[in-house]
Amino acid sequence: MSLKVTICDDSGMARKQLLRTLPQDWDAKVYQAADGEQALTCVQQGQAEVLFLDLNMPVMDGYQTLHAIQQQQLECLVIVVSGDIQPEAYQRVTRLGAMAFVKKPMSGDELRELLQQFGLYQPASGHLQLVDERQSQPENALDVYREVSNVAMGQAGDHLARVLDTFIDLPVPNVNFIAPSELHMALQTIDNTERVSAISQGFAGSGILGEALTLFSDTSIDDVCRLLGHQLTGSVRQQRIEALMDIASIITSACLNGLGQQLHVEFTASQPILLGEQKAVRELLAESEQRWQNLLAVEIGYSLKEHQIDFDLLLLFPADAVKVLDQQLAHWLAGQED
Structure with missing residues (x-):
């Protein structure tokens, strides 16, 4: 069964960047969220076994989202992908249960290595399925x-x-x-x-x-x-x-x-x-x-x-x-x- 993955970022451009970086032969079904509140809903609905999470967002930021996931004891592996690369930002998300922290922009090789490291990806295991077609829209x-x-x-x-x-x-x-x-x-x-x-x-x-x-x-x-x-x-x-x-x-x-x-x-x-x-x-x-x-x-x-x-x-x-x-x-x- 395909892995359920959600990409959460308030920037459509950032989501599109990350979508391009995901391995095309990854057996995964990808959803999208524009803020932490939407991401939390995806986790609750079983659409985010893996969550790529930005930190600086309106409505609910990444820290608040991680806290909510932790408080509600939801099953989700969180990879923070953020432009905020302060040492304390890394320490905070680690304490809140994030599995990994990577800085924007993320390279395809870096992402594949990370996913393989945690046993989430095997080459040629399937194909990427995009549930939300918003990524096909032109960049604003x-x-x-x-x-x-x-x-x-x-x-x-x-x-x-x-x-x-x-x-x-x-x-x-x-x-x-x-x-x-x-x-x-x-x-x-x-x-x-x-x-x-x-x-x-x-x-x-x-x-x-x-x-x-x-x-x-x-x-x-x-x-x-x-x-x-x-x-x-x-x-x-x-x-x-x-x-x-x-x-x-x-x-x-x-x-x-x-x-x-x-x-x-x-x-x-x-x-x-x-x-x-x-x-x-x-x-x-x-x-x-x-x-x-x-x-x-x-x-x-x-x-x-x-x-x-x-x-x-x-x-x-x-x-x-x-x-x-x-x-x-x-x-x-x-x-x-x-």
């Missing part, structure tokens, strides 16, 4: 951008977590094509009534020009300073600015590096500039509105819950850059098909 542009950003976000979060020796809670990236006047509306995690400070860094690579804005609420800045502690020097204001610059540089360079690795683009970022202090979000973003016309905005809200620190990274790509970015993504997608 925003979904592709969101998944690429998700992998880059995970790499950046891992780098910052290691530097600060703490765990970073990662969101689902918010990706939209918007007008500059809508920038403040694109921010999901910062309350527009808060006073914030921002660091700006321009970046370029292979004809792709953009700007990275890192925004900190005033309450988070003091907590960042306490976290960095002895590393900061000078007056209180100088320490606040140094802390902002350090965090912004780390997260921006790591995220751009993650994007560049996937798109085969080497991004170079300029020196960070203090865009403004203790201003309303709308006021801070006014300068960027004047520089761009229409743009692609990628918002990533990072959270260090143990230290009560929240900040946003906003990557802005103007229309001309998006044309080049589309070409790079087309090459990347073609490589995924091979």
